[in-house]
Amino acid sequence: MSNQPRHIAIIMDGNGRWAQAQGKNRTYGHEKGAETVRAVTTFCAANDEIDRLSLYAFSTENWKRPKLEVEFLMKLLEKYLKNELKTYLEGNIRFEPIGDLTLFSDSLRQTIEHVRRETAGCTGLVQSLALNYGAQDEIVRAANALIARNTPLTAESLEHALDTCENVDLLIRTGGDHRLSNFLLWQAAYAELFFTDTLWPDFTTAELEKIIKKFKTVERRFGGLN
Numbered sequence: 001m002s003n004q005p006r007h008i009a010i011i012m013d014g015n016g017r018w019a020q021a022q023g024k025n026r027t028y029g030h031e032k033g034a035e036t037v038r039a040v041t042t043f044c045a046a047n048d049e050i051d052r053l054s055l056y057a058f059s060t061e062n063w064k065r066p067k068l069e070v071e072f073l074m075k076l077l078e079k080y081l082k083n084e085l086k087t088y089l090e091g092n093i094r095f096e097p098i099g100d101l102t103l104f105s106d107s108l109r110q111t112i113e114h115v116r117r118e119t120a121g122c123t124g125l126v127q128s129l130a131l132n133y134g135a136q137d138e139i140v141r142a143a144n145a146l147i148a149r150n151t152p153l154t155a156e157s158l159e160h161a162l163d164t165c166e167n168v169d170l171l172i173r174t175g176g177d178h179r180l181s182n183f184l185l186w187q188a189a190y191a192e193l194f195f196t197d198t199l200w201p202d203f204t205t206a207e208l209e210k211i212i213k214k215f216k217t218v219e220r221r222f223g224g225l226n
């Protein structure tokens, strides 16, 4: 039996370099990158084998960027969520944010909550957007939540206190770098890792299909013997 790519996670990297390569501002790359998000999400929603798509949109470390770029990303995110509500509903896609949302503006938080609530009844793909997400921060928040509830710390209790307890099957990073940059460190413990030099705005569903095909041929052992 071949592997099912039930949960795909993507580190969407390379927007800035994509724009700079054509003499444009980095922000132009983020706008183009949002179009790739739509295309990849729609593709995954139409694929019955895929239940969950986790997309790294803004890390806990991305606040270190110039203020103008951070502000642009916040505005783009709000605009994207407002514009895409229709796409979510038409595609039966449930929007589920992960990350620490408390640092966002009231307006952005309200938009995130609105889209989450409006799509809560959707039963197809879950699109999980990682927003002010860092795996180390997630694990510390989870551990603190258990301590506050006086719950013994076990692998199981900690996993269930994370923003998501869904293990990743296939993790893809675009943009040429070979690192995880603090994304889903717990959930990707046995994920298959795929790296491509393609910059995120140039990433296509055809390339995703190729990666999925390769993923299906891999022998996953989870520490056992086959």
Ligand code: IPE
Binding pocket: 012, 013, 014, 015, 016, 017, 018, 057, 058, 059, 062, 073, 175
């Ligand atoms: C990924 O693209 C998007 C975010 C991190 C928000 P980058 O903005 O990191 O683009 P590069 O890697 O600098 O080209």
Ligand code: IPE
Binding pocket: 011, 012, 013, 014, 056, 057, 058, 059, 062, 177, 179, 181
């Ligand atoms: C990872 O990309 C974060 C997102 C894609 C949101 P970065 O561009 O921030 O990662 P580093 O700095 O190259 O590790």
Ligand code: MG
Binding pocket: 013, 014, 015, 175
């Ligand atoms: Mg980058």
